[in-house]
Amino acid sequence: MKRNRYENLLQVHGVIHCISERDEERPLAGSLALHTGQDIDQVRSNRREIASYFGAEVHFISALQVHGDHVHVVGKRSSRGWTEVDASLQADALVTHLPGVVLTILTADCVPLLIADPVHRAIGAVHAGWRGTQQEIVRKTVETMGRLYGTRPTDLVVGIGPAIGGCCYEVGEDVVENFTAYPQAIVAKGNGKYLLDTKQINALQLEALGVPTDQIEISPVCTACEHERFFSYRADGGTAGRFMSCIMLES
Ligand SMILES: [Zn+2]
Numbered sequence: 001m002k003r004n005r006y007e008n009l010l011q012v013h014g015v016i017h018c019i020s021e022r023d024e025e026r027p028l029a030g031s032l033a034l035h036t037g038q039d040i041d042q043v044r045s046n047r048r049e050i051a052s053y054f055g056a057e058v059h060f061i062s063a064l065q066v067h068g069d070h071v072h073v074v075g076k077r078s079s080r081g082w083t084e085v086d087a088s089l090q091a092d093a094l095v096t097h098l099p100g101v102v103l104t105i106l107t108a109d110c111v112p113l114l115i116a117d118p119v120h121r122a123i124g125a126v127h128a129g130w131r132g133t134q135q136e137i138v139r140k141t142v143e144t145m146g147r148l149y150g151t152r153p154t155d156l157v158v159g160i161g162p163a164i165g166g167c168c169y170e171v172g173e174d175v176v177e178n179f180t181a182y183p184q185a186i187v188a189k190g191n192g193k194y195l196l197d198t199k200q201i202n203a204l205q206l207e208a209l210g211v212p213t214d215q216i217e218i219s220p221v222c223t224a225c226e227h228e229r230f231f232s233y234r235a236d237g238g239t240a241g242r243f244m245s246c247i248m249l250e251s
Contacts, residue, residue: 001030001049006114006159008217009247015116015123017247019162019219020050021229031231033106033242034085035064044083051102054248060102063091065127069135071144074101092132093141095124097149099251104244108231109164109223111198112245113138115145116157122149123247130171133198134178138205153210159245161219164234166197168224 003018023030027042032050034043051060061074062081072091077098080086094103103125105112111133115124124141126132145151166187176186176194182204185197203216227235231243 001026001046003053004162006217006219008157008215009114009116009159012116012118012157014121014250015118015247016054016250017114017159018053019112019245020243022231022241022243029241030243031241032244033240034062036240036242038240040084047082050244050246054102054246058100058102058248060104061094062104062106063089063094065092065106066090067129067131068092069132069137069140071095071137071141073144073148074098074103077101092127093124093137095122095141095145095148097122097249099249102246102248104246106242106244107163108233108239108242111160111163111202113202114159114245114247115141116247117145117149117151117155118157119155120149120151121249122151123249125245125247128198128202130175130178130196130198133201136205138202139209142206142209153206154212156211156215158206158211158216159219160202160216161199162221162223162226162230163199163219164224164232165222166195166200167222168234169196169198170194171196
């Protein structure tokens with residue numbers, strides 16, 4: 001299974017991360033989602049493949065993502081939601097300071113964010129669709145890290161994407177009216193249709209908190225344009241497949 005990485009997070013000592021790609025040679029093209037009704041054993045086989053990159057005796061957290069703004073704090077070294085869906089773990093953001101625990105996010109167009117605090121040794125992973133972006137889930141995640149771990153926004157290193165880009169993410173008035181604070185991320189197409197750049201809005205929310213622009217890396221990949229490499233809910237007409245963004249602190 002091919003893996004993508006952010007250049008900035010690669011420079012952070014003691015943090016391992018990756019973003020999976022589609023892989024037509026794997027079952028279900030390498031999908032890593034247990035909740036979308038596909039064959040569980042095939043997904044588990046794909047999950048074992050990605051788990052092998054993180055070494056033995058590590059744990060994995062995969063929450064049921066519900067387009068909310070709950071930040072789940074991982075305070076125990078044990079896996080949850082990894083071999084089967086854990087319906088009791090509903091969250092769209094995960095944070096931890098525990099080494100050896102892999103935080104995972106599943107997406108197919110929504111924005112995945114991976115966050116590292118190299119100073120206080122803490123990490124976060126976020127799923128931000130337009131609803132999560134509207135609810136500023138990334139701000140709530142950074143604030144939770146600040147409260148728990150002493151994280152300062154100025155120290156953070158963040159990777160954003162791959163996700164559907166401002167080239168392809170067409171939305172109506174009902175969605176765009178939530179983002180009037182970010183005119184630079186909206187292009188009007190006429191007939192009540194707009195193009196929305198949710199990667200950029202998440203970056204703007206991070207900058208507003210004080211995360212330096214040059215510590216934020218935005219993936220240039222639009223999942224709809226590159227749906228042969230990444231799952232795209234829109235470009236694939238409602239795919240069940242999801243790719244995974246993962247991050248772990250090394251012990
Ligand atoms: Zn595109």
